Amino acid sequence: MRAWGSAHYRACAGALRRLAATPLATLLNIVVIGIALALPMAFYVVLENARGMASDYSPQPELSLFLAPEASAADIKVLELRLKNHAGLASYRFVPKAQALEQLKSRAGLGDVAAGLPQNPLPDAFIVAARDSSSAALETLRAEFAAWPKVAEAHVDSDWVRRLDGLISIGRYAVLMLAAVLAFALVAITFNTIRLQILTQRDEIEVAKLIGATDGWIQRPFLYFGALAGAAGGITAWLLTAAGLLVFNNQLKPLAALYGLPLQLSHLNWSDSVYALAIAVVLGWFGAWLSVRRHLSAQNPR
Amino acid sequence: MTQIMLSGVSKRYPGGHDALSDITLTVETGELVLVTGHSGAGKSTLLKLMAAIERPTAGSVLVNGQNIGTLRARGIPFLRRNFGLVFQDHKLLFDRSVFENLMLPLDIGGFDRREGARRARAALDKVNLLHKEKARPITLSGGEQQRLCIARAIVHRPAVLLADEPTGNLDSDYAAGIGRLFAEFNQVGVTIVLATHDTLLAELLAPRQIVLRDGRLQS
Numbered sequence: 001m002r003a004w005g006s007a008h009y010r011a012c013a014g015a016l017r018r019l020a021a022t023p024l025a026t027l028l029n030i031v032v033i034g035i036a037l038a039l040p041m042a043f044y045v046v047l048e049n050a051r052g053m054a055s056d057y058s059p060q061p062e063l064s065l066f067l068a069p070e071a072s073a074a075d076i077k078v079l080e081l082r083l084k085n086h087a088g089l090a091s092y093r094f095v096p097k098a099q100a101l102e103q104l105k106s107r108a109g110l111g112d113v114a115a116g117l118p119q120n121p122l123p124d125a126f127i128v129a130a131r132d133s134s135s136a137a138l139e140t141l142r143a144e145f146a147a148w149p150k151v152a153e154a155h156v157d158s159d160w161v162r163r164l165d166g167l168i169s170i171g172r173y174a175v176l177m178l179a180a181v182l183a184f185a186l187v188a189i190t191f192n193t194i195r196l197q198i199l200t201q202r203d204e205i206e207v208a209k210l211i212g213a214t215d216g217w218i219q220r221p222f223l224y225f226g227a228l229a230g231a232a233g234g235i236t237a238w239l240l241t242a243a244g245l246l247v248f249n250n251q252l253k254p255l256a257a258l259y260g261l262p263l264q265l266s267h268l269n270w271s272d273s274v275y276a277l278a279i280a281v282v283l284g285w286f287g288a289w290l291s292v293r294r295h296l297s298a299q300n301p302r
Numbered sequence: 303m304t305q306i307m308l309s310g311v312s313k314r315y316p317g318g319h320d321a322l323s324d325i326t327l328t329v330e331t332g333e334l335v336l337v338t339g340h341s342g343a344g345k346s347t348l349l350k351l352m353a354a355i356e357r358p359t360a361g362s363v364l365v366n367g368q369n370i371g372t373l374r375a376r377g378i379p380f381l382r383r384n385f386g387l388v389f390q391d392h393k394l395l396f397d398r399s400v401f402e403n404l405m406l407p408l409d410i411g412g413f414d415r416r417e418g419a420r421r422a423r424a425a426l427d428k429v430n431l432l433h434k435e436k437a438r439p440i441t442l443s444g445g446e447q448q449r450l451c452i453a454r455a456i457v458h459r460p461a462v463l464l465a466d467e468p469t470g471n472l473d474s475d476y477a478a479g480i481g482r483l484f485a486e487f488n489q490v491g492v493t494i495v496l497a498t499h500d501t502l503l504a505e506l507l508a509p510r511q512i513v514l515r516d517g518r519l520q521s
């Protein structure tokens with residue numbers, strides 16, 4: 001057992017020595033792997049942030065019923081009663097036009113605009129939350145409310161959220177495809193790196209095999225090398241993404257201040273970072289494995 | 303216990319050349335056997351068949367009753383660890399020191415490094431190369447390289463030594479020294495198969511001889 005452990009330790013140390021023996025080639029390799037991984041990583045980060053914002057801004061889709069300007073207090077009472085007795089609603093609240101104007105004024109940047117208006121242009125409104133928030137159910141409700149008297153217009157507030165959700169799920173597919181293509185590239189990169197290493201060490205491999213080394217023993221340092229290169233590439237990708245976010249967030253700052261929105265993208269959380277690193281390690285290992293298998297099986301006696 | 307049994311063995315290399323035809327022979331445990339014959343007679347091929355470096359095209363090669371011809375690839379390394387191999391073309395590694403060359407079979411066998419280092423030095427001492435421990439093999443003379451190759455073959459104390467022209471580059475003094483070394487090993491029970499042109503070894507060791515001629519046994 002101790003011999004086994006020390007054999008692994010030596011294989012790992014050997015792999016590190018090989019990485020250090022050709023510093024420039026190693027560095028370039030790691031950067032290439034890093035860039036290949038940084039692309040889907042950055043894309044994923046943007047998506048995750050967009051998803052986070054979408055769910056922050058609208059926890060539950062709502063319907064807005066804008067009343068006709070001539071609607072009287074009595075009309076409003078009638079409407080309120082109909083809403084109260086409606087089986088499909090979870091809750092409703094009335095927003096008088098004065099309150100709506102106040103809200104508008106308190107929004108950053110729009111206060112001046114609202115103050116300059118000669119009269120309140122906003123209608124009274126009911127904000128309604130449905131029991132069933134599927135888009136089909138919401139659409140049925142919307143059509144129903146729009147037909148009610150004194151209701152000028154009804155619409156589903158979460159339309160943009162749904163559109164964003166749709167976009168995000170398309171984006172996820174795009175990330176997956178991009179990741180698949182670049183994972184393939186990563187495997188190809190390590191495959192080729194290991195192939196070159198094998199070429200420079202073919203004598204050692206041949207002799208080792210002739211005097212009784214198992215394939216596992218011969219493979220081990222190459223597999224460690226692949227895994228280490230993958231890990232270094234993964235860390236590089238994480239740092240590249242972090243640098244990209246830093247620059248991007250700085251650019252975003254004035255814009256965010258203008259709209260009073262917390263428009264700052266955050267990096268992968270810890271568990272996602274660990275996953276990404278693990279994937280990089282596995283891919284590097286796999287590329288090395290493919291390469292070394294191909295070489296070793298060509299050396300068996302015939 | 304390591305008996306090597308060949309029955310009806312032929313080897314045809316890709317390209318159609320018959321290197322060996324219908325060889326039947328047995329090397330008993332603890333025996334010392336000399337394989338001689340002209341250049342191209344098939345001596346190296348015979349040794350390679352015994353170590354599963356080549357597979358026979360016909361017949362069977364049994365080592366301890368195990369058929370090498372049908373041995374699965376993953377079983378071969380463990381078979382080879384019973385052998386010490388001296389290659390005709392040495393197969394030394396020039397990117398590392400003499401000492402590290404000797405450590406290779408020990409690392410492969412999973413030896414403890416410290417115990418391994420002790421054995422490596424003992425083997426170097428046996429072939430009079432202890433003072434070259436840190437040298438690179440490329441800086442060694444032909445004879446020294448040959449002795450290093452012998453040291454590497456015996457360092458893990460194999461049960462069988464398969465030596466292909468182990469004295470090819472040595473002058474008669476050294477060749478005699480190597481011959482005595484082989485005799486010593488043989489005395490402690492190591493089975494030895496030597497392929498050689500060297501008549502000196504034959505005189506010194508007075509072994510059983512196998513003579514090959516164009517890939518056939520001659521007796």
Ligand SMILES: Nc1ncnc2c1ncn2[C@@H]1O[C@H](COP(=O)(O)OP(=O)(O)OP(=O)(O)O)[C@@H](O)[C@H]1O
Pocket residue numbers: 315316317319320321339340341342343344345346347348390
């Ligand atoms: N890998 C190979 N492919 C094709 N032919 C081969 C191969 N190895 C050996 N041969 C042929 O097989 C025959 C026997 O070769 P072998 O090396 O066994 O001879 P040998 O007795 O060891 O000769 P020498 O004394 O010169 O070392 C030779 O004719 C050689 O050309």
Ligand SMILES: [Mg+2]
Pocket residue numbers: 345346347390466
């Ligand atoms: Mg030969």
